[in-house]
Structure formats: structure tokens, C-alpha cells
Amino acid sequence: MRGVTEAEAQIRTEDAEWVSTDAAPEAPPAATTPAVDSALPEPLPEDRYLNRELSWLDFNSRVLALAADPSLPLLERAKFLAIFASNLDEFYMVRVAGLKRRDEMGLSVRSADGLSPREQLRRISERTQQIANRHAHVFLDSVRPALADEGIVIVAWSDLDDAERDQLSMYFHEQVFPVLTPLAVDPAHPFPFVSGLSLNLAITVKQPENGGQHFARIKVPDNVDRFVQLPNREGDSVVRFLPMEELIAAFLPVLFPGMEIVEHHAFRITRNADMEVEEDRDEDLLQALERELAKRRFGSPVRLEVADDMTENMLELLLRELDVHPGDVIQVPGFLDLSSLWDIYGVDRPDLKDPPFVPATHPAFGERETPKSIFATLRDGDVLVHHPYDSFSTSVQRFIEQAAADPNVLAIKQTLYRTSGDSPIANALIDAAQAGKQVVALVEIKARFDEQANIKWARALEDAGVHVVYGLIGLKTHCKTALVVRREGSAIRRYCHIGTGNYNPKTARLYEDVGLLTAAPDIGADLTDLFNSLTGYSRKDSYRNLLVAPHGVRKGIIERIDREIAAAHSGAETGIRLKANALVDEQVIDALYRASQAGVPIEVVVRGICALRPGVAGYSENIAVRSILGRFLEHSRIIHFRAIDEFWIGSADMMHRNLDRRVEVMAQVKDPRLTAQLNDVFESALDPATRCWELGSDGHWTASPQEGATVRDHQVSLMERHRHP
Numbered sequence: 109m110r111g112v113t114e115a116e117a118q119i120r121t122e123d124a125e126w127v128s129t130d131a132a133p134e135a136p137p138a139a140t141t142p143a144v145d146s147a148l149p150e151p152l153p154e155d156r157y158l159n160r161e162l163s164w165l166d167f168n169s170r171v172l173a174l175a176a177d178p179s180l181p182l183l184e185r186a187k188f189l190a191i192f193a194s195n196l197d198e199f200y201m202v203r204v205a206g207l208k209r210r211d212e213m214g215l216s217v218r219s220a221d222g223l224s225p226r227e228q229l230r231r232i233s234e235r236t237q238q239i240a241n242r243h244a245h246v247f248l249d250s251v252r253p254a255l256a257d258e259g260i261v262i263v264a265w266s267d268l269d270d271a272e273r274d275q276l277s278m279y280f281h282e283q284v285f286p287v288l289t290p291l292a293v294d295p296a297h298p299f300p301f302v303s304g305l306s307l308n309l310a311i312t313v314k315q316p317e318n319g320g321q322h323f324a325r326i327k328v329p330d331n332v333d334r335f336v337q338l339p340n341r342e343g344d345s346v347v348r349f350l351p352m353e354e355l356i357a358a359f360l361p362v363l364f365p366g367m368e369i370v371e372h373h374a375f376r377i378t379r380n381a382d383m384e385v386e387e388d389r390d391e392d393l394l395q396a397l398e399r400e401l402a403k404r405r406f407g408s409p410v411r412l413e414v415a416d417d418m419t420e421n422m423l424e425l426l427l428r429e430l431d432v433h434p435g436d437v438i439q440v441p442g443f444l445d446l447s448s449l450w451d452i453y454g455v456d457r458p459d460l461k462d463p464p465f466v467p468a469t470h471p472a473f474g475e476r477e478t479p480k481s482i483f484a485t486l487r488d489g490d491v492l493v494h495h496p497y498d499s500f501s502t503s504v505q506r507f508i509e510q511a512a513a514d515p516n517v518l519a520i521k522q523t524l525y526r527t528s529g530d531s532p533i534a535n536a537l538i539d540a541a542q543a544g545k546q547v548v549a550l551v552e553i554k555a556r557f558d559e560q561a562n563i564k565w566a567r568a569l570e571d572a573g574v575h576v577v578y579g580l581i582g583l584k585t586h587c588k589t590a591l592v593v594r595r596e597g598s599a600i601r602r603y604c605h606i607g608t609g610n611y612n613p614k615t616a617r618l619y620e621d622v623g624l625l626t627a628a629p630d631i632g633a634d635l636t637d638l639f640n641s642l643t644g645y646s647r648k649d650s651y652r653n654l655l656v657a658p659h660g661v662r663k664g665i666i667e668r669i670d671r672e673i674a675a676a677h678s679g680a681e682t683g684i685r686l687k688a689n690a691l692v693d694e695q696v697i698d699a700l701y702r703a704s705q706a707g708v709p710i711e712v713v714v715r716g717i718c719a720l721r722p723g724v725a726g727y728s729e730n731i732a733v734r735s736i737l738g739r740f741l742e743h744s745r746i747i748h749f750r751a752i753d754e755f756w757i758g759s760a761d762m763m764h765r766n767l768d769r770r771v772e773v774m775a776q777v778k779d780p781r782l783t784a785q786l787n788d789v790f791e792s793a794l795d796p797a798t799r800c801w802e803l804g805s806d807g808h809w810t811a812s813p814q815e816g817a818t819v820r821d822h823q824v825s826l827m828e829r830h831r832h833p
Contacts, residue, residue, distance in 0.1 A: 149706070149727075150705055150726050152727055153727070155721075156697075156698075156721055156724075156727065156728075157719045158721055158807045159219055159228065159231075160692050160717050161219070163717045164199060164716065166809055167735070168192055168239065169239055169809075170801055171188055171191055171195065171737060172188070172189075172243055175243075175246050176246045178254075181459075181462055182251070183460040183461045184739075185251050185254075186255070187450070187453045189243065189246065189247055189446050190447045190450050192243055192446075196239075197378060198381075201381035201382070202382050204229065207225045207229050208229065208408075211226050211229060220694055229435070230435065236438060237439070241440075241441065243446065244440055244442050244443075245441065247442065248441060258457070259345060260349075260455055261347070261349070262335065263338070264350075264354060265354050265358045268338075268350075272338060272339075275338075275339065276355060279336070280359050284332060284355065285363075287331070287332070288326055288327075288329065289327070290326050290363045291325045292322060292324050293325070299325075302325070302377050303327075303405055304407065305376065307330075308325055308327050309328065309372050309374060309375075310372065310373050310375050310418070311323070311324045311360065311364075312369075312370040312372075313368065313369060314367065314368040316366070316367075324364065326356060326363065328352050328353050329352075335350070335351060335448065336350045336352060336355060338350060373422055374415045374444050375415070375418070375426060376414075376444045376445055377413075378409070378413070379406075379410065380407030380408050380410055409430055409431060411432075411438060412430060412432045413437075413439075414439055416439040416441045418439075465496070465827055467495070467496050467830075468497065468831070470499070470502070470503050473503055473506065479502065482510055483510070483514070483627075486603055489779065490624060490626040490627075490628065490777075490779045492623070492624055492625075492779075492785050492786070494621075494622050494830075495609060495616045495621045495622070496620065500617070501613055503623075504590075504605055504607070504623060504625070505536075505613055507590070507603070507605060507625060508536045508537070508590060508592075509532070509536045511594075512536040512543065516595050516596065517540070517594045517595075518546065518594065518595055519591075520540050520546075520547050521547075521548040521593075521635075522537065522591070523549075523552070523611075523642075525585070525586055525588065526562075526610040526611075526612050527551075533613070534565050534568070534569060538569060538574065541572045547573070547575065548577065548639065548643060549569050549577070550576075550579060550585050550642050551565060551569065551576055551578060552586070553578050554584050566578065575643070577642060580771065582769070583769055583770055585642060586759050587606075587638075587771050587773035588607040588608065589605065589606050589635055589638065590604065591639060601632075603627050604631050605626075606623065606626075606654075606775040608621045608622055608743060608746075608759055609623070609743055618740060618741055619740065619741045620741065620823070621743050622757050624775055624777055628653075634651045634652050634653055635654075637651065654774065655774040656772070656773055656774075657768070657770055657771060658767065661760050661766075661772055661774055666696065668747075668749045669702070669749075670702075672684055672708050672749055672751050673703050673706040673708060675751035676703070676751070683708065683709045683751070684700070684708060684710045685712075685746075685748040685750075685790045686710070686714075686747050686748075687713040687714075687744060687746040687790070688713075689742075689761045691714050691717070692718075693766075696767075697720045700720065700728075700731060701720075701727045703730075704728050704729065704730040708730060710732070711731075711794050712733040713735070713742075713793045715742045715743070718733055718735075718803060720733060722805060723804065724805045728805070733803040734798075734800040734802050734803070734812070735800060735803070736798070737801075738821065738823045739823055744789075745761060746789065746790070747774075748787070748790060755786045755787075756775065757774065757775060757777055758773050758774025759772045759774070760773075760774055792822050792826060795820060795822075797813060799812075799813070799821055799822070
């Protein structure tokens, strides 16, 4: 992830998390009669689901649409090009890798829409080639020329004068040449291992004496900048960059002295990163995971990206030596690996970026400089925080830091799914343990692509005396919960946080999430029971005010959907509003179809994958689906059931892996002050004038509102609301 900050990389890994490796189960039979009514609904058709893989590619196409939008600041468009590229990398590393494994094993498990793994792979390959071409041309034909017009120029070696070439020659020989390793391929030199996501040059050299030609490979080093910034020309403020592969190509004669350079082309391979950790009760999970991490870099190839000017002979050689199927080749016009555009985004041009946004301290917690006691605040009532609009550092982070420093706090228990390199939350837990408090941290070391960071923190926490738990065998612990136990006089009071986002202060500035801070005794009792299940042998599966997966979330949601159906049959005003990252689970989707058949209006705001097919007469004509993408990554999960007047927030998306193979928590928000805040989020997101994409019954997404209509930006509106409450 060359040139990517930790917070920026987190955007990518979070998106990869909802690309599950698991095969979708067989589509369930047509919906049966809901228990709440004796009237049979119309049978549900077999083609009622959209394909999740193609839906994901549609999501990434919406990211690309942001890069193509000339109304956005120019460097933000370059950022979306980088995010698109990173998203696609991880989709191939995980989801496509899983499909290929099932196809190679001859497994006949079909997707919910009836496609075999092989047919899905074929459609993915076709669609990826289309959007990869579009991605390249948005950069080549739109963003790159616009950057040049603004004085940010990506140059070629032929654009440089002699003095600049001399300067770069010195840089190359001092900084680059020592770390390059030209690798020949001949009977004495087998084809070299090519690491996943590395950028490489495939080179053909010729011996002048006999004309014999040989293949060689050079890896573009990932510990130097992909785009080399040139010194400004005298009297010129233009910022210029030379791609590293062009610099290396210019000095190929130095790397192969005495040989003639016949051709050189860029290529890049993506490998299977879909690990399977065998969770043996008798083996240390940490050691098992570290063993699998060591294997990840040697995964089988799942995609080969090549420059579109690569010769047929060169491509055939790569396919043969890398053991890549021709259907897994993506030809890319221009530069490979545009995730490196983060280097360009780093240029100090605030006029070409979104205006700075500083999150506000929630009014309940005082001013940024004069904080209130969070414990005193929560004794007065619950608080709902909405990140990044409400500051994470002066709310959730401060909650844990105050608990660590408070002599009356006896214990802190917390789940950690994704940490940051410099984690103030983890540091506060260390401080608390060193101060003699009982501290429990459940660190999910199986969080994909964050395994190494979480292992590091787990060991640091253990060294400080924190009781570290690695999760439950067979399950990932994905819930976002914290429990603080405090002595107050002769009583013990419990303070809680339940959220939709990770305890990561860096991504909290980029991700949209909500969290409930409360001292409600019943929620405190529920979290106590939950942590006892996570750390001990308790197998509690029912709670007072929480829905907990893998036993309770799907069941609880479907029960509430059925209550809305019953209310519709009795003539009451009904409605379901759901906001999530993904909607894939067939049982939940079928329950929503039944509700639609009963006349319940359903509005869905989904950021990524949606397998539900809306707007079809007979079973989904009362369902509307929209997607909002923008400056912040829409990440919160919120559900509102109108007839029964319940709002729920939590960590779970409507996906098989969340509902069946993870510990997830959803909590009901009851305080009318807080439910009014959640209602405002829905009202803004669902406003007809809000810029979004709408999903049609044919599975296609359409930008909305149409050109010429009044348009508002959901996230800008929320920023303004928090600036001027």
C-alpha cells in the first residue's frame, strides 16, 4: 500500500470486510405464511435476488462516478480513483479468490440468484474489464489533464531537459539502483516469484553477438515513492512527478549492460489472500494465525493486470510462467495501480480538496478545552454521538481515557476489532491496567488485513497486564462495545458504549457512524452478560435490550418486520427504514418482501451490496433502495420500525457472515431526544432532493435527482447542522 496513510488504507480494508469468502447458501424456498396472519402472500419468484458479486462491482462503479464528477474538487477525484483501485484489489484477493477455489474444487454451490461459481467468474471478468477501462480513461482523459491545467503534471522521461535528467540520474544511482534486483530467466535461473500487488517490469533483452533474446523481470520497489517529485523549474510553481517505472525504464541499459533492450512492459499480479485459519481448540490461535499470514504472500494468482501495449509473446510467457488463466487478464490503458494516486493527493493544494472539517464536541460533553465529566453527563441521561460530525476524540475516546484515569473506576471491558497504529484507546487500556484496574480487551486478531496490527496490540496489552481474549472459536467478534464499572459511594454503576464503528480515531474522521453512551442499568447488565460470554464459557443467547448474533439479530429483526406486517393488516400506519453497508441475507430480504406485499412502505439506504430487487409488482413494489456515497464513508447501521416505534443501531450488516458467524450487537435507542436525532438522519438521507443513486427493479443504479432538479448533499447538510446546531 505504497504512499497510503493508515487512515486511508482503512477505507479500503473496511470495504473488503463486506466481501465475504463464504459461499452464499442455496436460495431459500418461497416465503411461507407469516405467523401473524392466515392469508397466504403471493409466492416469491426464483429471480427475486440480485447477484452480490455484480452488485459489489456496481458499488465500485459508483465510487468511480465520483472520480468522474467534474463538480468535485480535483484532488478528491484523484482520491476516488485511488479508492476504486484499492477496492478492486481486495475484491479479487478475497471474493474472487473464494469463487475460484470453489470452481477448482468442483463445488456446485450456486449463488442465491442461481449462478455457478464459473458463471459468476465469467461475468466478473467481463464487467471488471469494462470498468477498468473506464477507470483508466477517467484518469487519462479527464483527471490527469485537469491536474496539468492546475499545475500538477505527471511527466514522461521524454518531457525532461538534460539538466533534469542529470538530477534524476543521480537520484536513481543513489536511491533506487541499490535496491533493484534484475532477475533473469534461463535454464539456470527459474522464473522468479512475483509478490501480490507489486508493480513489475517485464523486459526482453537481446545479446548483440548472436541475437539471442531473454526474459527478465524487475520489481518496482515499494519502499520508494511511486511518483518521483521533480524540483521546480526556476520561476515556475508547477509541481511535476515522474512515475518510478519510467525512471527505471530509462536506466535499463545500466541494469543490463552490454545487452540491447528489445521491449519492456508493466504488469501486476493479484494473489489469493483468503486465509482459512484452522481453529483447533488445542492450538494457540495467535500462532495459527501467524502461520497463515506467512502463507498469504504465496497465494495462487487470481488476476493479472498488464499494460495494454504488451506484446502477445510477452503476455503468453507471463500466463504460462505465472499459471494464470487467460480469463483472469485485465488489460489496462496507461498506468497500472492507480491506488498510488494517494501520492498525488498529498500535494499541498487545499484549493483542490474538500474544505477542512473539524468535528464538533458534542454539547453534552462541554467545550473541547473545558470537558465535562462523561460519567456525570450520562447520569443525567443517554447521549447519541454521530461521527465524524461529533468528535470521536472528545466523546468515545475521552470516555475510555477518563475511565482509565478515574480512581473510582474498578474495571473496563472493551472489544477491539480494528485498531490504528497509534491507538489512544489501547494506550488508555494499558494505563488503566498499570493503575491496577481490572481491564479486559477482546482483540479480534482475525480482522482481515488488520491481523498484524491487532496481534501487535494484543501483545502490548498483555505485557501491560490487560486480560486479552482473542475471540470465540468459529466466530469473529465484530461488535463495538465498551463497559466501565465504577464505584459511586456504596453503589456500583455501569457505563456503556455501543456503536456501529470501530474504536479507531483515524477512521472516525472518515467514517459516518453512530454510538450510544448510556448508564442505563438494563443495558449495563446486558453488556456484563455479553462480556461473560466472550471471556468465559457462558452461552447466553437472549438479552433484555440487545440483539446479539449469531443467535439473536436475524431472529429479532424478522420478528419486528412481522410485527409491522401485523400492524399493516390491522390498518395502522407502518413503515420500515433501514440503513446499512450491505443487504444480502435472503431471510431478511424475504421478510421485507412479505412486508411489502402487506403494504408496508420500506426505504433502504445501502452503501454497497444490495441483493434485494426493489419495485417489482407483486412482491417489492413498496420497497425503494438508494445509495449515498461522498466525502465520508457511510457506515452506520440503523433500523426504524414505525408501527412499533423502535429504533435500533448496531454493528451488524444484513449478511450471512454477520448474522451467522460473528458476534454482533444491536441496541434499541429509546430516549425520544435521541430517536429524534436518528429520525433526522433518515429524513436527510431519504429527502427526494438528496444526491444519491437509486436501484431499479432491473438491478441498474441511476443517479438521482435528474439533471435540472434541486439537489442537496446529505453529508454537507449534516456538517452545516453540526457547525450551527
